[in-house]
Amino acid sequence: MSKPLFVKKNKNIKSPLNYIGGKYRLLNQIMPLFPRKIDTFIDLFAGGCNVGINIKANKIIFNDNLTYLIELFQIFKNSNTTTIINHIENRIDEFKLSKTNEKGYKEFRNFYNQHKITLDLFVLIAYSFNHQIRFNNSHEFNNPFGKNRSSFNDTMKYNLINFILKLQKNDNEFIDNSFENFDFSQLTKNDFVYCDPPYLFSPPFLWNKL
Numbered sequence: 001m002s003k004p005l006f007v008k009k010n011k012n013i014k015s016p017l018n019y020i021g022g023k024y025r026l027l028n029q030i031m032p033l034f035p036r037k038i039d040t041f042i043d044l045f046a047g048g049c050n051v052g053i054n055i056k057a058n059k060i061i062f063n064d065n066l067t068y069l070i071e072l073f074q075i076f077k078n079s080n081t082t083t084i085i086n087h088i089e090n091r092i093d094e095f096k097l098s099k100t101n102e103k104g105y106k107e108f109r110n111f112y113n114q115h116k117i118t119l120d121l122f123v124l125i126a127y128s129f130n131h132q133i134r135f136n137n138s139h140e141f142n143n144p145f146g147k148n149r150s151s152f153n154d155t156m157k158y159n160l161i162n163f164i165l166k167l168q169k170n171d172n173e174f175i176d177n178s179f180e181n182f183d184f185s186q187l188t189k190n191d192f193v194y195c196d197p198p199y200l201f202s203p204p205f206l207w208n209k210l
């Protein structure tokens with residue numbers, strides 16, 4: 001039986017990006033530590049947006065220095081859900097993407113690197129190794145194929161639809177800036193900045209030590 005398409009009320013939203021270092025599983029530990037009332041919440045190293053998307057605040061600002069990622073979130077925010085899903089499923093058909101078709105993945109990766117159509121990045125991530133987002137110095141996506149493991153499955157589709165619906169409902173903004181260039185000057189005591197920068201050790205290791 002396929003998954004119901006809409007998330008239950010009061011259940012946390014999971015980023016469709018399966019982000020490395022994503023905090024979805026830690027939300028129930030992190031969120032009680034935040035102030036009860038927040039005017040603007042800044043997710044300064046937004047990544048998969050697992051934290052900001054689940055925050056109750058008047059406004060949420062998602063910041064990340066990975067421009068391609070921020071552009072993808074802006075598409076999610078500003079496009080019709082059916083149009084997004086159709087685009088993804090058409091690409092999967094066109095390049096015959098599957099858990100085993102490495103040739104199709106590589107052809108599609110070349111196509112993406114030539115055309116850089118923002119939504120195609122999501123399709124690539126869906127089929128790439130560990131769903132990682134990796135670009136080389138020439139701005140080419142170079143993550144290998146996620147053989148036998150990665151695909152745009154029902155769970156990812158469910159996470160994507162619910163993520164888009166939540167993004168489109170809330171007041172939020174996306175900024176592609178390095179954290180040190182972020183303009184903090186307008187913030188007041190009612191705002192909150194959450195920082196989850198990249199690190200060397202795995203998240204469970206760090207949190208067990210705290």
Ligand SMILES: C[S@@+](CC[C@H](N)C(=O)[O-])C[C@H]1O[C@@H](n2cnc3c(N)ncnc32)[C@H](O)[C@@H]1O
Binds near residue numbers: 020049177178199
């Ligand atoms: C650990 S991840 C955040 C995961 C996120 N909290 C989640 O739950 O999905 C760290 C993010 O910081 C971003 N990043 C790295 N250097 C940055 C910088 N100088 N300024 C802003 N963001 C940066 C990376 O692109 C990555 O997306």
